[in-house]
Amino acid sequence: MYCTRKITDNITWVGGSDRRLALFENLFPISRGVAYNSYLIADEKTALVDTVDSSLSRQFLENIYHTLDGRSLDYLIVNHMEPDHCANIEELMFRFPEMKVIGNAKTLNFIRQFYDMELEGRTITVKEGDKLELGRHTLNFFFAPMVHWPEVMVSYEETEKILFAADAFGSFGALDGILFNDEVNFDRDWLDDARRYYSNIVGKYGSQVQAALKKLSALDIQTICPLHGPVWRTDLAYILDKYNHWSTYEPEDKSVVLIYGSMYGDTENAVNVLAAQLAEAGVKNIRVYDASSTHVSVLISEIFRSSHLVLASPTYNAGIYPAMLNLLHDMAALNIQNRTVGLIENGTWAPSAGKSMRTLLEGMKNMTILEPVATVKSALKKDSRDSLSQLKDALVASLNS
Numbered sequence: 001m002y003c004t005r006k007i008t009d010n011i012t013w014v015g016g017s018d019r020r021l022a023l024f025e026n027l028f029p030i031s032r033g034v035a036y037n038s039y040l041i042a043d044e045k046t047a048l049v050d051t052v053d054s055s056l057s058r059q060f061l062e063n064i065y066h067t068l069d070g071r072s073l074d075y076l077i078v079n080h081m082e083p084d085h086c087a088n089i090e091e092l093m094f095r096f097p098e099m100k101v102i103g104n105a106k107t108l109n110f111i112r113q114f115y116d117m118e119l120e121g122r123t124i125t126v127k128e129g130d131k132l133e134l135g136r137h138t139l140n141f142f143f144a145p146m147v148h149w150p151e152v153m154v155s156y157e158e159t160e161k162i163l164f165a166a167d168a169f170g171s172f173g174a175l176d177g178i179l180f181n182d183e184v185n186f187d188r189d190w191l192d193d194a195r196r197y198y199s200n201i202v203g204k205y206g207s208q209v210q211a212a213l214k215k216l217s218a219l220d221i222q223t224i225c226p227l228h229g230p231v232w233r234t235d236l237a238y239i240l241d242k243y244n245h246w247s248t249y250e251p252e253d254k255s256v257v258l259i260y261g262s263m264y265g266d267t268e269n270a271v272n273v274l275a276a277q278l279a280e281a282g283v284k285n286i287r288v289y290d291a292s293s294t295h296v297s298v299l300i301s302e303i304f305r306s307s308h309l310v311l312a313s314p315t316y317n318a319g320i321y322p323a324m325l326n327l328l329h330d331m332a333a334l335n336i337q338n339r340t341v342g343l344i345e346n347g348t349w350a351p352s353a354g355k356s357m358r359t360l361l362e363g364m365k366n367m368t369i370l371e372p373v374a375t376v377k378s379a380l381k382k383d384s385r386d387s388l389s390q391l392k393d394a395l396v397a398s399l400n401s
């Protein structure tokens with residue numbers, strides 16, 4: 001049975017939610033599931049904006065047939081050619097033989113790479129700024145390269161002032177009946193998933209996101225329809241402000257996130273002692289994570305949020321403990337910059353993890369490493385506890401500056 005929601009009189013959400021998938025991209029845990037959004041515009045012409053993942057094909061087709069109410073589908077707009085949004089293109093081409101697929105040159109090339117469909121006479125290639133008239137509604141196409149993939153474009157409907165935003169402004173999380181941001185407490189219940197989605201999936205491409213935001217700032221946008229998560233129809237300034245922070249790698253919060261690796265518990269102990277010292281010094285916003293038991297995507301998201309980090313690692317075969325090394329590689333890959341970092345190293349015979357972590361952090365842009373780097377020799381003793389105390393002072397001074 002169909003399960004749709006109206007965006008406006010003539011525009012309907014025809015997507016769905018998947019709560020069975022454990023790992024998005026076979027990588028990111030999604031305990032709250034994920035939604036795949038697709039939007040159908042029914043005007044003199046009918047147009048579908050993107051499709052959904054193969055896991056939702058049955059629901060999706062029922063939604064489309066119900067919404068079309070006996071009409072045919074004239075256009076399929078492919079804003080993003082990633083398989084979680086385009087799994088149903090071929091099916092729709094079979095079912096609606098008159099339907100034209102609309103994309104840019106790169107999109108159509110990707111369709112040929114992924115699928116063996118006969119596209120001859122079935123496509124319309126659009127360029128930056130092209131329009132598609134549907135009757136009362138008109139779509140304007142703007143390219144947003146690398147706002148995840150190189151072919152990505154967004155479509156702006158000028159009559160109802162709706163931006164179909166592809167993967168931008170998306171979030172992990174199934175839509176539990178809700179569709180709009182004003183039907184949830186986004187800040188409390190969705191922001192962490194939206195940040196984790198952005199930081200891990202689009203995070204590397206901050207400058208491209210900035211370019212797209214600049215381009216779109218000229219438009220009067222009243223509603224944002226992303227391909228995952230809630231539709232934004234109120235308080236757009238809130239999510240635009242988050243995107244501005246994330247894409248410029250500016251922290252949202254003045255806070256300290258402490259992340260450690262530890263085998264026998266002594267590096268963990270040092271981090272707990274430092275966290276307690278910080279709390280005693282009046283620092284309010286402290287979070288501690290074990291890099292071995294916390295998914296790296298959560299750590300990345302927390303690093304995007306927070307101004308100050310403490311990274312603590314045992315020395316491991318003259319290098320960095322693997323879970324921490326993985327995090328540092330991910331931080332570099334996702335272009336993390338502009339953070340203040342305290343370091344704690346541990347080692348039983350030749351501690352060197354601090355030096356190795358410093359080298360990796362210095363390869364990132366605008367990272368400030370606080371002094372001293374605290375060295376623990378196996379377990380915390382008076383001298384290493386004193387150096388932790390000095391590191392606490394440096395963190396407090398930096399937080400208050």
Ligand SMILES: Cc1cc2nc3c(=O)[nH]c(=O)nc-3n(C[C@H](O)[C@H](O)[C@H](O)COP(=O)(O)O)c2cc1C
Pocket residue numbers: 261262263264265266267268314315316317318319346347348349350351352377378379
């Ligand atoms: C596989 C392995 C490799 C290690 N390599 C080094 C090393 O190269 N240099 C060193 O000083 N300690 C090394 N250690 C010792 C640990 O860094 C040290 O015992 C540390 O105190 C462990 O901290 P933890 O209690 O937080 O696990 C190694 C330990 C293991 C298990």
